[in-house]
Amino acid sequence: MRRLVFSVVLTLWGGIAAAQDMMRMAVTTSFQNSGLAGVLLPAIEADLGLEVQLVVVGTGQALKLGEAGDVDAILVHSRRAEETFVAGGFGRHRREIMYNDFVLIGPSADGAAVAAVQTAADALRKIEATQETFVSRGDDSGTHKKELALWRAAALEPESFGDWYKAVGAGMGAALNTASGLDAYILSDRASWLNFGNKGTLALLFSGDPVLFNQYAYLPVSQERHSHVKAVLASKLEGWLTSPRAAALINGYAINGERLFTFNATP
Amino acid sequence: MTDEWAQMGDLWAGITEAFRLLVTLDRDLVEITLRSLQVTLTALVIGSAIALPLAALLAVRRFRFRRGVIAVLNALMGLPPVVVGLVVYVLLSRSGPFGVLGLLFTPTAMIIAQVIIIVPLIASIAHQSLRDLWSEYHDLLISMNVTQGQKMRTLLWDARRALLTASLAGFGRAIGEVGAIMIVGGNIDHATRVLTTAIALETGKGDFALALGLGIILIGLAITVNLAIHWLSRTEQEGRW
Numbered sequence: 001m002r003r004l005v006f007s008v009v010l011t012l013w014g015g016i017a018a019a020q021d022m023m024r025m026a027v028t029t030s031f032q033n034s035g036l037a038g039v040l041l042p043a044i045e046a047d048l049g050l051e052v053q054l055v056v057v058g059t060g061q062a063l064k065l066g067e068a069g070d071v072d073a074i075l076v077h078s079r080r081a082e083e084t085f086v087a088g089g090f091g092r093h094r095r096e097i098m099y100n101d102f103v104l105i106g107p108s109a110d111g112a113a114v115a116a117v118q119t120a121a122d123a124l125r126k127i128e129a130t131q132e133t134f135v136s137r138g139d140d141s142g143t144h145k146k147e148l149a150l151w152r153a154a155a156l157e158p159e160s161f162g163d164w165y166k167a168v169g170a171g172m173g174a175a176l177n178t179a180s181g182l183d184a185y186i187l188s189d190r191a192s193w194l195n196f197g198n199k200g201t202l203a204l205l206f207s208g209d210p211v212l213f214n215q216y217a218y219l220p221v222s223q224e225r226h227s228h229v230k231a232v233l234a235s236k237l238e239g240w241l242t243s244p245r246a247a248a249l250i251n252g253y254a255i256n257g258e259r260l261f262t263f264n265a266t267p
Numbered sequence: 268m269t270d271e272w273a274q275m276g277d278l279w280a281g282i283t284e285a286f287r288l289l290v291t292l293d294r295d296l297v298e299i300t301l302r303s304l305q306v307t308l309t310a311l312v313i314g315s316a317i318a319l320p321l322a323a324l325l326a327v328r329r330f331r332f333r334r335g336v337i338a339v340l341n342a343l344m345g346l347p348p349v350v351v352g353l354v355v356y357v358l359l360s361r362s363g364p365f366g367v368l369g370l371l372f373t374p375t376a377m378i379i380a381q382v383i384i385i386v387p388l389i390a391s392i393a394h395q396s397l398r399d400l401w402s403e404y405h406d407l408l409i410s411m412n413v414t415q416g417q418k419m420r421t422l423l424w425d426a427r428r429a430l431l432t433a434s435l436a437g438f439g440r441a442i443g444e445v446g447a448i449m450i451v452g453g454n455i456d457h458a459t460r461v462l463t464t465a466i467a468l469e470t471g472k473g474d475f476a477l478a479l480g481l482g483i484i485l486i487g488l489a490i491t492v493n494l495a496i497h498w499l500s501r502t503e504q505e506g507r508w
Contacts, residue, residue, distance in 0.1 A: 024372060024455075033472055055372060055453040056468075069361035070371050173471025180473075198473030226361055228369065 022051045023072040023233040026062035028142055029171045031075060031216070034100075034191025034260055036253050043249060048236055058141030058171065066090055066219065069226030073234040077216045078142035091219040092231075097241050098250050098261045099215045102146060103193055104206035105176070106132070106185035114185070120209040121154035128156050131164045133184035137175050138167025146214065147187045153211065176202075189214055194255040216261075242267055281479025285487075288480055296481075300488060303461040306374050306448070307441045308492075310381035314441075315434045318386045322393035322433075323419035326401045337394065343387035348380075352447030355380045359451065372453040377461070380447040385437035392436055396429035397422050431500060435493055442489050462488070 031037055032054060041052055055065060059076040066074045067090045075097070076082060085091050104114060104123055112130040114123040127134055136158070137144035151158050158165060168178050172192040179186040180200040188196075193204065218241055220234035240246055242265040250263040288296045325337060357363050359371040359379075370376045400422055408418050423430065445463035452459035454468060462485045469478035 024453075029471070051457075053372070053453075053455045053458050055455060068363075069366070171471050173473055177470070177473060196473040198475060228361065 020049055020051055021233055022053060023230045023237065024053045024055060024070070025237070026055045026057055026065045026071040026074040026076075028059055028062065028076050029056055029173065030077070030100075030143065030189040030192050030214075032056040033173055033195055034189070034253075035195055035255070036191065036250070036261060039249055039253055040246070043245070044237065044240055047245065048240055050233060050236060052237065058137075058139050059145070060140035063090075066221045069221060069229060071221065072230045073218060073220045073237065075216060075218050076142055077214050078145050079215060079217070081142075081145065082217055082219060085219060089225060090222055092222050093219070095218045095238060095242065095265065097216050097218050097246075097265050098263045099213050100261045101190050101207060102143070102187055102212040102214055103190050103204050104185065105179065105188050105193055105202050106205045107183040108201050108203045109183075110203075110205055112185065115205045117206065118209075120150055120206065120211050123206045124151055124154045124156065127185050128154075128161070131162065133164050133166065133182050134161075135175055135179040135182065135184045135186040136165060136167040137172065137187075138169045139171065141171070142214075143172060143187065143189060150187070150211065190258075191255075191260045194258060194260065215264075241265065277475045278479065280476035281483060284476045284480030285483035286480075288484065296484070298457070299460050299462055299465050300484065302374065302459075303442060303463070303485070303488070304492070306377045306461060307381060307438060310378045310385060310441050311434060311438050313378070314382045314385040314389055314437055315430075317382070318389035318433075318437070319393055319423060319430055320419065321386075322390045322397050323422050325390075325394050326397040326422060327415060327418045337391075340387045340391050340394070344391050346384055346387060347446070348384055348444050349446035349450070351380050351383050352450035355383065355447065355451045371451065372455060372459060374452070374459060376451040377448040377459060380451050381441040381444060384444060384447060385441050388440055389433045389437040392433035393426075393430050396426050396433070400426050400429075427500075431496065435496065438492065439489060442492075443485065 027037065037054060041054070044050055044052055055062075055071055057065065059078045059081060062071075062074045062076050063081055063085050065071045066085065067088070074091075082091075082094050086094050104120070106112070106114060112123075112126040112132045114126050117123050117126060136147055148158060166178070166182070166184070168175050170178070172188060173196065175186060176188060176192065176196050177198055178184070180198050180202055183201060185205075190207070218238055220231065220238060221229045223229045223231040247263040247265070250261045251259065253260055325333060355376065356371065358365050359368070359376050360366055361369075361371070370379070404422065404425075408421065413421070443463060445467055448459075448461065449464050449467065452461070452464065454460050454464040460468075462481055466478050466481045466485070469475075469481065
């Protein structure tokens with residue numbers, strides 16, 4: 001009996017293995033949480049015979065992983081940081097793939113009355129004026145950088161905010177959980193919000209201002225600094241991500257009938 | 268009132284979800300459960316192979332920094348996993364000293380991190396029981412004029428039940444650990460995702476039912492492994508101590 005147990009265990013041990021082309025790509029939480037990854041990865045595997053392993057982190061950490069050569073490519077959404085990355089010689093180039101948009105989430109009661117305003121800047125000014133609780137990602141992610149840029153565009157400085165502004169230092173999902181618990185306002189990407197399962201009394205209050213558009217770009221990591229980087233596979237993936245097949249899948253992806261991403265790569 | 272009911276509902280949904288996953292033998296669940304076991308049991312075997320002889324050595328041998336080493340080991344029982352993860356990440360990163368090995372984001376990296384976390388814990392607990400046994404055996408073994416190695420082997424063998432407890436404590440710490448393996452493993456689907464990182468992921472998605480379901484399975488797994496090890500080593504049987 002004991003021998004049987006051991007042999008079963010040994011058989012199971014070897015059971016987990018993969019034998020095909022493999023590359024690693026660092027992506028933002030929003031890409032994963034939106035569910036789009038679950039649509040694209042199987043298609044990539046079927047079309048290219050390429051297994052793409054996703055390391056899901058914030059944009060800041062994704063760029064850091066790329067700089068260290070720990071991933072072969074990154075797919076993130078923070079233009080200025082991406083351009084610095086390429087200028088620093090860490091990435092071969094920056095290729096725009098698709099965009100989605102950010103939305104302002106808040107308690108259905110909407111104490112700051114942001115649902116009625118016309119621009120994102122006005123919405124943020126209202127939250128600041130009423131001192132309604134606001135949850136910030138605070139993790140140097142693309143969404144966090146966007147949020148900071150939006151505050152500054154509204155001529156406000158988050159550094160000087162009081163207790164109502166809570167930087168939680170967490171991913172999109174964890175931050176949404178916090179906002180849900182506190183009945184607070186929060187900036188989220190639309191995809192993460194639609195897929196989020198713990199909405200509580202939160203609701204989508206404001207969206208549609210063009211400054212809220214969120215461009216995703218693909219950056220293959222440079223082989224010059226890190227010779228082990230799988231540049232050929234990264235190029236293959238780039239070709240696929242900018243192909244009509246990817247366009248159809250990305251544009252066709254919807255949750256509850258709402259389209260999440262818009263393909264805008266130039267072939 | 269309604270809020271509390273909603274939370275209770277989550278708990279109940281978690282239990283239902285755990286049941287559903289188990290009954291349908293969900294393929295992803297089987298995969299990540301096996302990987303959890305693979306990583307943690309491997310780390311446990313390696314960790315015990317380092318920690319137990321170390322504990323025996325600290326019990327029988329008198330050397331200058333012995334007290335210091337014991338104190339440090341005790342302190343390291345509370346090693347923060349996230350710091351271990353970060354250090355192992357820096358070491359294994361392609362830009363780090365062991366980058367050429369290409370171990371980052373593999374189960375091997377997760378095993379390394381877990382070994383570092385559990386060795387001080389196993390060694391400290393094991394040393395405690397070996398020290399007590401050593402005070403009993405000391406005169407006898409000295410009078411028999413045996414070598415250092417023989418002393419250590421005798422102690423390890425005769426204290427094996429207590430050492431099992433030490434190892435199982437290590438297993439408990441490793442199987443439930445998430446901070447370190449999240450950083451060095453990357454929580455990659457079909458590569459380095461284990462039960463704890465999957466729970467963190469589902470919590471992030473706000474899918475509390477699935478997260479709780481996985482949590483219940485993780486606890487069940489820890490209990491099963493503990494029982495299995497006790498059974499395989501025939502403790503708690505036939506009036507033996």
